[in-house]
Amino acid sequence: MKISQEELISVLAQFNPWWRGESVPELPDWRRAAFRELHNWLVAPPAPRAVLLSGARQIGKTTLLLQVIQALLRNGVPAANILYVTFDHPLLKLAGVDAVLQAWRAREPAAEGSEYLFMDEAQFIRDWGTWIKHQVDFNKSRRIAFTGSAMPMTEALQESGVGRWHTIRMTTLSFFEYLQIKRLTLPALPHLHSLRELFQWQTADFARVAESAEPYVAHFHEYLVRGGFPQTAQVESISQAQRLLREDIIDKVLKRDMTALFGVRRVLDLEHTFLYLCMHDGGLLDVADLCANLEVKRPTAQNFIELLESAHLIHRLAPFGYGKDILRARFKIYLADAAMAPAVMLKGKAMLEDPAALGVATETAVFKHLLSRCYASSVRFSYWRGRKQHEVDLLADVGDQLIPFEVKYRNQHTGKRELRGLLELCDTKTIEHGYIVTRAMQDFGRFNEKQLNDRLSTQLIRVPAALLCYWLGASELDSTEQPVSL
Numbered sequence: 001m002k003i004s005q006e007e008l009i010s011v012l013a014q015f016n017p018w019w020r021g022e023s024v025p026e027l028p029d030w031r032r033a034a035f036r037e038l039h040n041w042l043v044a045p046p047a048p049r050a051v052l053l054s055g056a057r058q059i060g061k062t063t064l065l066l067q068v069i070q071a072l073l074r075n076g077v078p079a080a081n082i083l084y085v086t087f088d089h090p091l092l093k094l095a096g097v098d099a100v101l102q103a104w105r106a107r108e109p110a111a112e113g114s115e116y117l118f119m120d121e122a123q124f125i126r127d128w129g130t131w132i133k134h135q136v137d138f139n140k141s142r143r144i145a146f147t148g149s150a151m152p153m154t155e156a157l158q159e160s161g162v163g164r165w166h167t168i169r170m171t172t173l174s175f176f177e178y179l180q181i182k183r184l185t186l187p188a189l190p191h192l193h194s195l196r197e198l199f200q201w202q203t204a205d206f207a208r209v210a211e212s213a214e215p216y217v218a219h220f221h222e223y224l225v226r227g228g229f230p231q232t233a234q235v236e237s238i239s240q241a242q243r244l245l246r247e248d249i250i251d252k253v254l255k256r257d258m259t260a261l262f263g264v265r266r267v268l269d270l271e272h273t274f275l276y277l278c279m280h281d282g283g284l285l286d287v288a289d290l291c292a293n294l295e296v297k298r299p300t301a302q303n304f305i306e307l308l309e310s311a312h313l314i315h316r317l318a319p320f321g322y323g324k325d326i327l328r329a330r331f332k333i334y335l336a337d338a339a340m341a342p343a344v345m346l347k348g349k350a351m352l353e354d355p356a357a358l359g360v361a362t363e364t365a366v367f368k369h370l371l372s373r374c375y376a377s378s379v380r381f382s383y384w385r386g387r388k389q390h391e392v393d394l395l396a397d398v399g400d401q402l403i404p405f406e407v408k409y410r411n412q413h414t415g416k417r418e419l420r421g422l423l424e425l426c427d428t429k430t431i432e433h434g435y436i437v438t439r440a441m442q443d444f445g446r447f448n449e450k451q452l453n454d455r456l457s458t459q460l461i462r463v464p465a466a467l468l469c470y471w472l473g474a475s476e477l478d479s480t481e482q483p484v485s486l
Contacts, residue, residue, distance in 0.1 A: 003095040008103035011091055018079040019108055024070045028230075030180045032064055033476035034168050037376075039068050041166060042116065042143050043075075050132050050144035055170035056312035056336055057257075058248050060230045061147040062086070064170075065118045068145070078111035086120035093124050097131060115142045122146035123261060136164045149257065149311065171372040172228030172337040174473025175220060175365070175466070181233055184219060187212040192471045194485035198461050199433060206445040213467055214441050220466035221352050224361045227339025228368075242343040249274075249344060253311050262307055269296055273304040277314055277333050278341040282360040284330045285316075305333075312336055315371065320382040320395050332383050338364040355410060362409040362465045363393055366437055369472040370396065370405065370486075379486075386428065390421035396486055403486050404434040409465055414438065426458040433459040437468055 013019060034053070041051045053061045069082055083104050087093050092100055097119075122128050128146075135142055146165075173181065189212060192198070226233050226241055229248070235241040254271050258264040272294050277285075291301050308314045317332040335341060338361040342351045351357045371381065380397040384404070394405040406422045408414040414436065416423065425431060436447055444467065447460035 003091055003099065005099075005103050005106055007091060008095055008100060009107045011089060012083070012085065012100070012103055012107065015084050015086065016079075016082070018069070018073055018082065021079070024066050024073075027063065027066055027070060028181070030177075031067060032060055032170070032177060033174070033473075034170055035064060035067060037168055038064060038145060039071060041168075042068060042072070042145060045143065047166070048136060048140060050136055050146060050165040052165045052167045053145065053147040053170055054167055054312075055147075055149070056172070057149045057253055058229045058231055058245075059170055059172050061149075061170060062120055063230070065120065065145060065147065069116075069118060072116060077116065078113060080108035080111045081113055082116045082118070084118040084120070087124040088121040097125050097128075117142060117144045117146075119144065119146040121149065123148045133164045149253070169375045171368055171375075173230060173233060174228065174369055174372060174476065175223050175469035176471075176473030176476075178223050178226075178228060178233055179219065179470070181230060182219075186215055186219070189213060189216075189467070189470065191474060193475060195435065195461075195463075195468075195471065196433070196485050198463070199459055203445065209467070210441040210444040210464070213444075213464070213470075216466045216470065217439075217441065217464070220469065221358075224338045224358070224365060225342055225349055225351060227337045227343065229337070229339075232339075239346070239348050242339070242346055242348065245339065245343040246346065249313065249340065253313065257311060258307060262310075264307065266300070269294065269300070270304050270307070273301060274308055274313065275344065277305075277308070278335065278344050280333060281335045281338075281341050282363045283333065285333045286330065313340070315367070317367070317394075318382050320384045320397075334364050334367050337368065338362070359407065359409040362437070362439075363407040365469055366405060366407055366465060367394055369469045370394065373472045373476055374398075374486075384421070384425050386421060386424040388420075388424070390424050392421045392425050395425075398486055402429055402431055404431060405437060406434070407437040407465070409437065409439045411439065414443075414462075422460075431458045433461070435468070436460055436462045437465050438462050439464065441467075 017023070017025065038051060038053065041049075053064065055061055065084065069084060072082060073079060085092055085100055087097075119125070125131060132144065132146070135144060179186065189209065225238055227245060229245060232241040232245045235244065250271060254274060255267050258270060259267065264270055273290065273296070276290055276294060285305075287298060287301055291298055294301070305314070305316070309316060313336050315334045315336065317334060319329045321329070341361070342348070351361060367381070374396070382395050382397070384392040384395045392404045393407045396403040396405070404422060404425055406419065408418060419436070422434065422436070426434070441464050443462045444464055445462055447462050
């Protein structure tokens with residue numbers, strides 16, 4: 001469809017107020033951890049590549065692009081050399097990227113220096129992969145950052161895309177970022193560059209920090225209910241926040257994006273599949289049970305699960321092992337944010353009164369924080385199951401080390417009986433250190449390895465979940481060039 005250049009210029013002028021000498025409107029003064037990485041890639045790129053911001057809807061990708069634009073303008077980049085465009089807009093989507101660029105230059109003649117293109121929802125560009133590849137190969141003065149709410153952005157045209165774009169994978173807000181956006185006044189906590197530093201602490205250090213961190217627990221529980229989506233995190237009413245989040249997931253992602261991007265026709269079956277996974281968050285996926293309950297065939301169910309992962313709504317976690325060990329094994333399913341299940345079910349704060357549901361939500365939050373902290377490194381995550389079906393929730397394979405995270409978010413005492421899976425793992429594999437994630441701040445400290453097995457030399461630390469998630473989120477602000485140490 002032919003869109004006149006005058007119409008395109010009118011739309012672009014609305015999205016680019018700096019062309020008129022106006023500032024970028026209504027930007028928060030806090031920044032996500034990914035800001036520095038994106039800014040560095042655009043200002044002083046380590047390699048001639050575009051940058052892809054990949055992540056779910058409503059997690060702050062657009063805000064991050066606009067914050068970088070603001071920083072570029074303050075650093076003296078000519079306004080005429082910066083273009084922001086969202087291909088979610090119907091006219092821009094119909095016109096196509098080349099017509100948009102022509103309208104840009106008809107409105108704003110190029111100034112001296114590099115050009116900066118910021119393209120939102122680029123999955124709606126026809127043959128986007130080929131276009132990006134061509135720009136990177138033949139237009140060296142043009143620096144491009146683009147976003148996508150669907151994982152195929154990183155998988156499609158994978159071979160031709162190698163060396164053409166660098167991916168920054170964004171998750172929902174960490175607990176640390178959530179506290180920043182809420183502007184809460186809480187007792188200061190020490191900064192950790194690595195969780196390993198805890199093994200150097202003295203008993204008095206654990207007691208002092210546990211006392212200071214007590215107010216964090218209530219906010220951590222509210223974080224689990226509200227979730228890490230910037231917009232809904234700031235809504236006063238929890239029920240209203242959950243309704244907005246449900247609309248974003250069900251109406252925009254499942255019913256609109258899945259139809260537009262993947263041609264899904266059985267939207268109701270896809271929605272039911274997602275609801276089933278919400279009810280089994282953090283559990284082993286039983287595809288046969290899913291098919292029987294939803295009356296769908298196995299290939300259809302598997303396709304739906306892959307699409308939900310593509311849309312950044314779920315993560316699949318494989319069991320520890322290689323080759324035949326995991327060929328027919330069952331995956332664990334984690335939602336992308338702990339608040340998704342209560343939001344989709346519109347449960348309000350009822351989850352906080354259900355110990356089992358609260359434990360699952362905490363495990364989901366811990367996994368998300370670990371994944372976000374380590375996404376840029378070659379850290380492999382899995383769960384472990386022993387000969388007697390005893391399980392360890394999360395296992396991080398960092399270089400030549402296996403580091404377990406066992407989540408026991410409960411009021412009761414956690415002893416040897418509750419840690420049988422961890423005991424078996426430490427007895428089977430070489431485990432130097434690991435973490436038991438607890439609820440009460442009073443639990444914070446070393447776990448005497450003799451309580452597990454006199455033969456074991458594994459060092460274990462009990463870390464309250466609120467502290468663990470806080471420190472993992474805060475450590476994201478450290479240089480991404482530093483090797484991950486857990």
